[in-house]
Amino acid sequence: MSVRDRNRERVRQEIGVAARRLFARQGYGATTIEEVADEAGVSVRTVFRHFPRKEDLPFHRHASIRRRFAELLDADDGARPSLDVLADALWRAIDVDGSEEDGGVTFLGMLEREPELRRHEQALFGEHHDVVAGFLRGRLAGGPEGHAHAELLAGAFMGTVTASRGLVLLFPGEPPRAQLERAVDLLRPLPWP
Structure with a gap:
């Protein structure tokens, strides 16, 4: 993997882990994409670039x-x-x-x-x-x-x-x-x- 691909994979994993943490704490349905972005320290747009649908997040x-x-x-x-x-x-x-x-x-x-x-x-x-x-x-x-x-x-x-x-x-x-x-x-x- 190139450095760019590794960085992209790292960001994807960080978003997924942040989402899983929020889902465990407050539930899947109650968690918004905005909260996931905030927890991961990225923009909402970045979340959607890696995960086009909310249901993709738990399966990061x-x-x-x-x-x-x-x-x-x-x-x-x-x-x-x-x-x-x-x-x-x-x-x-x-x-x-x-x-x-x-x-x-x-x-x-x-x-x-x-x-x-x-x-x-x-x-x-x-x-x-x-x-x-x-x-x-x-x-x-x-x-x-x-x-x-x-x-x-x-x-x-x-x-x-x-x-x-x-x-x-x-x-x-x-x-x-x-x-x-x-x-x-x-x-x-x-x-x-």
Whole structure:
């Protein structure tokens, strides 16, 4: 990345972190873009340049998580079972900068309370599904059967990841990674390549 790109990414992250802080403190619906700009020390115009819609703000890490997830999967040498590679890569990508002090519990709670954000998250999850399906296609035989197998397994994996979010909220005393592992273990009987 160039210096300009790194600076742009830094400003984007600072805006996203400021927004998340405000959303946690006063709620998503009660927070204005003007307050986010003020909290981040930037103009409203700068906020909109980085985040065209308010619902993009809570997902400020989405692009970096997706990129890191894809990089980790691309770097896989094929020695471990694909399900283990997927779960490990996703966890490492989510924790890309260690910024979730509470393991993301506050963010997950906000998603549960805000249907608009859950819908937006589902659209973004489609991008992760594509990354998972591409990884699995690389491990399976080509042709329509291999493609269908990859799509179904990718859907099962991403659906399980979504469901594990609920486990994090149901068992707040347990580490979030334990909930992901618990959910992923249910997928083990499926025919993973």
